[in-house]
Amino acid sequence: MRQRLLPSPLMSAALLALWLALARSTSMGQILLGLILALVAPWLTSRLRPTRVRVRHPLVIARFILRVGHDVLVSNFEVALGVVFWRFRRPQSKFVVLPLELKDPLGLAALSMVTTVVPGTVWSELALDRSALLLHVWDVSDEQEFITRFKARYEAPLREIFE
C-alpha cells in the first residue's frame, strides 16, 4: 500500500520543498497544493522509472557534489582562456573512449549530468551494452591519464552511491 501511494518518497519530498520554495510561503493552502503535486506527479510518472531509487551514503553524495562544483569552476576558466587565446594556442580537443564499469541507469544519468555541466567534456555516446562511453574533451594531452582521473573522480563515487 505504501508502495502504491508513495512510489518514490524522496521525489515527493523534493517536489513539496520545490513547490513551497517557489511559492515562497508555508500557508496551509500552499502546503495542500504542494502535497497534491508531491503525491500525484510521482504516481503519474512512476512507469517512466524502471528501477527504484536506492540512494545511500549521503556523505559521499555531498562530497561528490562539492567535487563537481569545484571541477566546473576550474573547467570554466580553462575553456574561457582557451576561447580567448584561440589564436595563439589551440587546445588539443578530441574524442576519448572511456571503458565503463558503472551499469546502473540512474548512475549513468548522473554521470551524463556531470559531463554536461563540466564545460570541458561533452557526453557524446554510450555503447549499447553500457560498456563504454564516448566523450568529446576540450583539452587533453595525456589520454590515459585523463581516463584514470575521470574514473577515479566521478565513476568510483557514483558506483558507491548507486550500486
Add this chain to the structure above:
Amino acid sequence: MSEVPFWVEVVVAALLVLSGLFVLISALGFLRLQDFFLRMHPPALAYTFGSWCVTLAGILYFSMLSERLTLHPWLIIIMLSMTVPVTTVLLARVALFRRRVAGEPNTPPVLTRPDDS
C-alpha cells in the same frame, strides 16, 4: 525597506559583470570555433559559471535587502543542471549520427565491446 550596504552593491555588481563576461566569452567561442563538437563546449560557460554568478548575486542582494536569507534562487542552478543535459546529449547524438551517415572524416566509429573490434 532598507538600503543595502555599499560593499554588497560592489560584490553584486562584480558578480554580474563577471557573469556577463563569461556569457560574452561563450558567444565568442561560438563565433570562433569551427567544429560542431568544439562548439558544444563554450555554451557550458553560460549555463554554469554565468548563471551561478547571477544566482549568487541574487541571493546576496535580496537577502541583504529583506534582511532574511533568500535561498530560492538556488533552484535556478538545480533546474538548469537537470534540464540542460537532456538537450546537450540529444544534440551530440544527432550530430554524431549525421556525421557517420555523411561519412565525414575524424568521426569516431560506433562504440562496441573492446574485444569485438
